[in-house]
Amino acid sequence: MPRGEIFFDQRPRKRPEQLFGREKEVEKLLRALNAGSWVSILGPRMVGKTSLALAGANTFARNNGYKVIFVDLRDTETFREAAEKILGRLPKSIIDTLSEYLSEVSASAKGAGFSIKLKKSVSAKRALSDALFKLNNTILILDEVQSIHQGIRHFLRALGSAFNENHSLLVIFTGSYSGVVKKLFDATYGEALFGRPPIEIRLAPWKETVAEQFLRTGFKRLGIEYQDWEIREAVRELGTLPGWLNLYGVKRYIEKDHRLALKTTIDEAVKEAARELEHLLEGRSPKARAVVKLLALGASWRDMAQTGISEDTLSRLLSTLSEGLFIVQKDEDAGVYYFTDPVYRRAAMRLSLSP
Template sequence: MLFDLKPKSRREEIFDREKEFEELEKSIERYPLTLLLGIRRVGKSSILKAYLNENPGILIDCRELYAESGHITRDDLIRELQSKGGIFQRIASKFRVKLNLKFLQIEPRDASLREIFRELNELGEKTGKFVIAFDEAQYLRFYGSRGGKELLALFAHAYDSLPNLRIILTGSEVGLLHDFLGIDDYESPLYGRVGGEIYVKPFDGETSRAFLRAGFNEAGVEVPEEKIEKAVSILDGIPGWLVLFGSKYLETHDFQRAMDSTLSIAKGLLLGELSELERRSRRYVGILKAISLGYNRWSLIRDYLELKKMKTPEPRLHELLKNLKKMGWIEEENGEYHLTDPLAKLALR
């Protein structure tokens, strides 16, 4: 169902993303490395899971690995790869090939990531290709003691020498992921290695309305057009929020109760994300509050911070704004800054 709150895992469950699927398939055919990018809750993970449901590959949740301890170790990653044994068995059965992955049978401390990638490349030779996907890959910069450089070197090795292995990296903090990969940075192991990039954007107004209509029709529920219009005017085109509202409306059959519940849940999720952001610098949240209140030009943000006793030197303010753009919280147009998620205002009050 379109309004199922669980992440989608089949292509037919995903609304109006045919273009993104086509671009993803072409990129994986053409490039050893593909980036799937977009802001939070826009549907990247669902697209990726649906693709992997049809093609041989595994998915590593980097945010979950990071959340356990605040960093990612080599053994953490190897254990996660070893936990996919059931998926490897299903792939082998589907393609009627013999599974001979030695790394599944040894202790993490005795395994080598480079050797694991070589084994997956050999599996890809039998299945046509094999995909290893890293969801929210910007968290890989917390891998090891060198800011993930060892992994970048491994990716470069796979790019150059493992023709049957494909790597997909998703990221909602697009700028941070680009910085981490350093494809344009001469000192990065991935320097000069061109990959594909697919941007998953929020729905436009018409697509958002069509999505809600389709979800309600699927459930056999009639909803007046003015309520659909009002929902889109509040939630904009973020698929995650539209799904949540649709689900709550099917529970309550009452617009206001459904919207109140949606906004309450959204606020809770966003408060958690803002709390994580504030641990990096309280000025990040100060800047977002300024923008949410309409102080959306550089000089206005500077003055707002000073008023709130967070006076910030000009170079530092430029850096903070640049980082917020890289993390996907804000965008800039004609010198004005805007929140990428309209519901972030709720958590910034």
């Protein structure tokens, strides 16, 4: 079978027709870009943020004579590191104009762009601002921007200057709502972006009917024999985040065995979800960890308050888990909060009470 016909793919999708069940979100992203707005695509890991960003940006670029620059900011903790990584993905013609800021320029070991090092005496904010000002008709995708922990204010000020001075530059941010991306909207950081927060697109997990149809469609296209109970079990055990279901589809295509594909997918998914929960709990008290563990079994407000966590802190934590990550919901009749996502439920049960 030709490689281009594969339905399940662990790499991000780059065209709208490759996305499944995200037509409304693609349309909203294109409307925002056409309006000259910057955009933040928010949601939990594996929900398809990067795919939506790339598919929408590539469509807009193709129709409007723009180019797309994608920067993966995972494992980038400081603004200076982020600035160097962004600069390294810019066209060589722009990098050549920035020599006063650079101490090293070499081919990237990963084969994409350049490896850049700023001079120690140079301001990263000034170097990035200068570079962004020179980008014409460009969509800059800053993927997983929540990884940046140090220098956020300088980062946002550089972006704010670019927003004001370079009207042909569009930026798409992707990241977890529970991470630093949220600071783009916080009042504390409003000044840095000159009071012009990006348009929000929050990606929620699929509905069960969409998740099941995704698997059925893929299996039929690839000629994979399946039973309906296998589809239902996969969705019940993995939830409806597209990334987990896509990974299961890849493994099912390769292994031709439902049980083996499901088990290995669950193992990988729980590890990734545990990392996301650890990131969410970073810097929080052990009381917040205790709350998350209680939620794995379902807990009332009173149950969670008995950990000693303050009402305000508990309210903000639940808001992040429900409105930001879409993984916690409240049963209004029973008054119980619980994880709606089975992978995160498993990950929460395995959390230790100390970091």
